[in-house]
Amino acid sequence: MKPDDAFLARGGAQALRVTGTRKGRPFETRDWIADEVPVALEFNGISHAVMLATPLDLEDFALGFSLSEGILSGPQELYGVEQQDSDAGITLRLDVASGAFARLKGRRRTLAGRTGCGLCGTESLAQVARPLPVLAPGPVFRSEAVARAMNELRGLQVLQQATGAVHAAAWCTADGQVQLLREDVGRHNALDKLVGALAAAGIAAADGFIAVTSRASFEMVQKAVLAGAPLLAAVSAATSLATATAQASGLTLAGFVRGEDLVVYSHPERIV
Numbered sequence: 001m002k003p004d005d006a007f008l009a010r011g012g013a014q015a016l017r018v019t020g021t022r023k024g025r026p027f028e029t030r031d032w033i034a035d036e037v038p039v040a041l042e043f044n045g046i047s048h049a050v051m052l053a054t055p056l057d058l059e060d061f062a063l064g065f066s067l068s069e070g071i072l073s074g075p076q077e078l079y080g081v082e083q084q085d086s087d088a089g090i091t092l093r094l095d096v097a098s099g100a101f102a103r104l105k106g107r108r109r110t111l112a113g114r115t116g117c118g119l120c121g122t123e124s125l126a127q128v129a130r131p132l133p134v135l136a137p138g139p140v141f142r143s144e145a146v147a148r149a150m151n152e153l154r155g156l157q158v159l160q161q162a163t164g165a166v167h168a169a170a171w172c173t174a175d176g177q178v179q180l181l182r183e184d185v186g187r188h189n190a191l192d193k194l195v196g197a198l199a200a201a202g203i204a205a206a207d208g209f210i211a212v213t214s215r216a217s218f219e220m221v222q223k224a225v226l227a228g229a230p231l232l233a234a235v236s237a238a239t240s241l242a243t244a245t246a247q248a249s250g251l252t253l254a255g256f257v258r259g260e261d262l263v264v265y266s267h268p269e270r271i272v
Contacts, residue, residue, distance in 0.1 A: 010055045012159045012183070019024030034165035038089030041065065044101050045093075047257045054159070054166060054184045055090055057193045058083060061184075063093045064196030068223045070130060072100050075199040132225050137249035139230060141174060141209060142272050143262060146233050149159045150257045157213070158184040159225050169194040171229075187214035188223070195227045205229040216265075218242045225249045231270055233257045238265045247269045 018031045039053045041062060048071075053061060062081045066072040075099040078247055084091045096104075127270075149172035156178055157168045167187040171180040171194060180203070182193035191212060198205050209231035210224050216234035218241040224232040231252040238246075238255045243265040246253035252270040256263045 012054055013109050030055055032162040033251055034185055035161040042091060042093045043096050043104050053186060053189045057182055058092060058109060060193040060196035062094055064192035065197055067195055067199060068226055071104050086181045092132060094223055096208045132249045135230055139174060140270055140272055144253060146174030146257055146262060147260050149178055150235060154210050156181050169212045170197055170211045172210055172211055187221055191220060191223050194221060195260060209233060216242050218245055221245045221251060225251050
């Protein structure tokens with residue numbers, strides 16, 4: 001899918017003049033560059049986090065981040081999101097229920113989020129490994145469905161095809177069809193956007209699985225479990241903490257999903 005001016009107007013990328021060499025010959029051309037801006041999240045007027053993100057699907061990001069961080073117990077606790085743009089970046093002002101605001105004040109932390117950083121600003125070790133639910137057994141997925149989803153995902157990454165600089169997270173049906181996809185310069189942000197999109201659409205993550213174009217780190221596993229997805233499939237490897245967390249939470253974790261190949265790190269009974 002070739003990007004056009006309408007795509008550029010969405011704010012995901014911009015065209016800049018670049019120079020270089022290719023096959024020993026100098027060149028000058030107009031190239032697509034992924035947008036990366038500071039995005040501040042405020043809850044009921046209180047600043048909580050600043051992340052570097054791609055300015056697309058920001059309402060999904062606000063909702064997904066709030067759910068993944070345990071600030072909201074459900075999408076019904078988010079009453080609205082107001083976006084304010086400035087030269088310094090973007091501020092998302094979230095109006096949340098009093099119960100959610102009380103939870104936020106009970107475990108305040110300040111995040112200064114570098115791109116893709118999931119733990120920046122965490123104040124204590126207890127905040128890193130929050131208690132996670134244990135997923136129910138089942139369903140079972142065919143390995144061919146996981147491979148199909150990852151192959152399909154690559155073809156749907158419009159921003160990645162244009163810039164070569166972003167990650168994607170997708171929710172896929174049990175047979176491997178990609179139904180929702182979100183992109184961002186940060187892998188955690190892409191997954192938060194997906195979690196928010198699922199919640200906004202009222203789609204149960206447990207009815208399918210999540211595929212990501214990154215490694216499977218601890219934070220990615222944590223977000224997938226909190227979303228209720230039974231399987232997280234990653235194009236790259238898993239870490240030891242991610243594997244241990246997935247095992248304890250009942251999540252099937254697969255990595256190196258490339259072509260028909262994959263490596264299963266935890267709960268292999270879900271993949272046939």
